[in-house]
Amino acid sequence: MADLNLPTFVAPLLAALAFAGVVFALIYPYFADDRKEKRLESVTVGRTARKGSAVAEIQSSRKKSVAETLKEIEVREKAKKKITMSLRLLRAGSKRKPRDFYVMSGLLGVLMAATAMFILNLPPAAAVVAAFVGGFGLPRWILNKMTVRRQNKFLSQLANAIDVIVRGIKSGLPLNECLQVIARESPDPLGSEFMELVEQQKLGVSLADGLDRMCDRLPLPEVRFLTIVIGIQQQAGGNLSEALSNLAGVLRERQALALKVKALSAEAKASALVLASLPPGVMMMVYLSTPEYILPLFTTTMGHFMVAFGAVWMLTGVLIMRKMINFKF
Known part of the structure; x- marks a missing residue:
């Protein structure tokens, strides 16, 4: 009986061995190539180690200086204090003092509360909400809009300003003269920011510190790139015109990508606007046709509960759609 059952065990065993042999034959060339490449790399490295020692030392020193510069910038970023209202106004391009902003916010809150209570005949709770929106929400929203508009206008002019610096350096002008040309010839806000940088240098502030202060007034990645490029060039040396030319190309590519994202998300934004305005629009039409x-x-x-519940869900949907169509790059 054992002899009769032997072929039933031998056949699967032979099939498994054959399958393993096929798999090994298919996979072995890849491992053999890896071993050959490793042997060639070891031989090549052994031959070229002495030849490239000087180049390696130069590159290591440059990398070390770059790493130290980035570390210093990171330490400065962490050591920054809380953003004050004066800094917010400065970022928005406003010349007013924080006291004026607070007074105007308080007056706006009182005006909106009085309008809700005495003109619209709303309950006191609605007047409190209107005072909060007018005193805290609306002024800061307007200030943020002013800041974003000023930053976008600055970014639209920054690449051209860097090209001016590149052409000036290639023609033999020092960096300070190029910055003065930008400060004199460029429109606001680019001209005013570079004029502030030039004036600070006249008062004895170093260029690196002046650029750091510009980053405080304009907390943008593009301005940080410019600060890093100039700071590294001052510490480690190198071709500043080539580095700034590459930076200008990167900035233009980022602007092109932003415009592409805006174009691709335009349909989604229109859909979100239609969906968000549909419920109040239908409510208004029903009220005008059959108010009872x-x-x-x-x-x-x-009814109040249903309106509040629907408003909360509509706000949630709008925020989710806004999160979906706002891309970070």
Whole structure:
């Protein structure tokens, strides 16, 4: 019986061995090539180690200086204090003092609360909400919009300003003269920011510190790139015109990518706008056509609850759509 059952065990064993042999034959060339490449690399490195020692030392020293510069910048970023209202106003390009901003915010809050209570005849809770929105929400929203608009305008002019520096350096002008040309010839906000940089240098502030202060006024990655490039060139040396030319190319590529993202997300933004405006629009049309049909939403407790519940869900949907169509790059 054992002899009769022997072929049933031998056949699967032979099939497994054959399959293993095929797999080994297919995989072995890749491992053999890896071993050959490793042997060639070891021989090549052994021959060229002495030849490239000087170049390696230069590259290591340059990398070390770059790493130290980046570390110093990171330490400065971590040591920054809390953003004050004066710095927010400075970033927005406003010449007003924080006291003026707070006074105007308080007056706006009182005005909106009085309008809600005495003109619109809303309950006191609605007047409190209106005062909060007018005193804290709306002024800061306007200030943020002013800041974003100023930063976008600065970015649209920065690549051309870097090209001016590159051409000036290639023609033999020092870096300070190129910065003065940009400060005199460029429109605001680029001209005013570089004029501030030039004036600080006249007062004895170093170029690196002046650029760091510009980064405080304009917290943008592009301005940080410019600061890093100039700081590394001053410490480690090198071709500044070539580095700034590459930076200008990177900035233009980022602007092109931003425009492409804006074009691709335009349809999604339009859809989000339509979906967000559809419920209040339908509510308004129903109110104008048959007001008795929709008045229970505003006159009963259950109607108030339903309106608040729908508003919360609509706000959640709008925020989710906004998160989906706002890309970071």
